[in-house]
Ligand code: CAA
């Protein structure tokens with residue numbers, strides 16, 4: 001298929017990644033997905049397997065133990081994993097496209113040897129800590145401070161909503177060093193768990209992606225070695241925005257997976273469920289829902305692939321990633337709501353999975369920049 005002059009025919013490598021991710025999702029993630037959602041717990045053994053199969057460091061170069069794959073391979077895998085288990089999808093997305101990518105692009109050789117190699121294999125899990133109680137969409141107004149003490153920075157403050165807050169071993173933490181410079185005074189640090197004064201706070205009891213742990217993290221006089229700062233002094237906000245441009249492609253792929261998963265379950269169900277003497281798929285009202293769902297899923301996929309391809313080609317992808325994230329997440333919410341409707345009462349209980357997918361879809365409109373923030377990003381690019 002050709003779109004905007006780009007060829008979206010998948011190569012044999014891409015198809016192999018798709019098959020491997022789909023097999024893993026069907027055989028390892030599907031059994032137990034309802035229990036993990038209910039218990040709000042991600043299985044450590046599953047995470048280990050994801051690391052072993054290379055799903056946690058897909059784009060990291062082989063030099064640092066990664067898969068050396070392109071962004072398109074990554075979004076293809078994200079879609080397949082998220083079709084079955086969107087909690088696995090977000091853990092994978094944060095580790096791959098925020099933590100590993102950020103370290104590989106902007107870290108020093110020492111930082112990469114020490115952390116990236118382990119993050120790429122899943123031996124370590126990473127977290128990305130930008131949001132604060134008073135700084136979500138308004139990300140420049142960081143209250144967490146990092147005082148320059150020479151050999152180290154003294155970190156004080158609170159981060160909230162941190163994905164893998166408990167599971168992670170290392171956190172990339174944004175903090176303000178020079179408030180008078182506003183966002184240009186923000187730094188980013190690699191902060192290891194276990195440092196004195198670093199406390200993992202409360203776990204959130206969430207609507208969806210319940211198997212992914214989300215925590216508040218507190219820092220009180222945490223001494224972070226100077227060599228753990230990423231980039232030049234004041235690079236922290238640029239670091240956050242640059243990694244989020246790619247991260248948003250990952251979340252768009254997660255949303256695409258949720259939507260595609262709900263569509264596939266609904267298509268199958270519509271051929272099985274009989275009312276008024278025929279399968280519900282023979283009622284035009286249901287056919288129209290299926291048609292619209294399929295069209296939106298396909299449109300979302302094209303936007304996600306386009307953003308991934310632009311990134312792989314080294315072109316500007318800020319607007320494309322925001323568009324992919326906006327459209328795929330709105331699609332996920334709409335398609336999963338229709339999926340529940342197609343299932344009638346059966347859609348409202350857990351057994352048929354669409355109930356969970358509808359709850360999981362909602363977060364994709366909120367994290368890594370809400371839908372409103374994506375519109376703001378798109379508008380700024382349009383009006384440049
Ligand atoms: N790419 C690169 N640079 C960007 C950028 C982008 N997408 N967006 C902004 N910037 C740069 C600007 O160019 C500017 O740099 P200069 O000063 O050098 O020109 C700087 O950042 C400040 O930008 P603005 O003046 O536009 O700042 P603003 O305060 O008006 O708006 C914003 C910034 C776009 C709203 C930004 O704060 C934002 O993206 N907010 C959303 C935060 C977010 O996405 N959080 C996600 C947390 S992680 C997460 O959620 C993980 C998860 O769930 C799994």
Ligand code: FAD
Pocket residue numbers: 094127128129130131133135136137138160161162163164206214363366367368369370371372373376
């Ligand atoms: P607010 O910024 O308070 O927004 C409230 C409402 O106002 C929203 O509808 C928003 O779109 C709207 N709004 C705000 N400003 C504007 C504007 N200028 N124009 C128009 N509308 C606007 N953060 C991390 O750093 N790391 C993580 O790993 C992480 N994981 C998360 C996991 C979960 C489950 C959740 C719920 C959140 C996570 N987040 C994470 C935080 C997430 O990125 C923020 O919640 C999000 O960016 C929105 O910020 P907020 O919650 O403060 O909402």
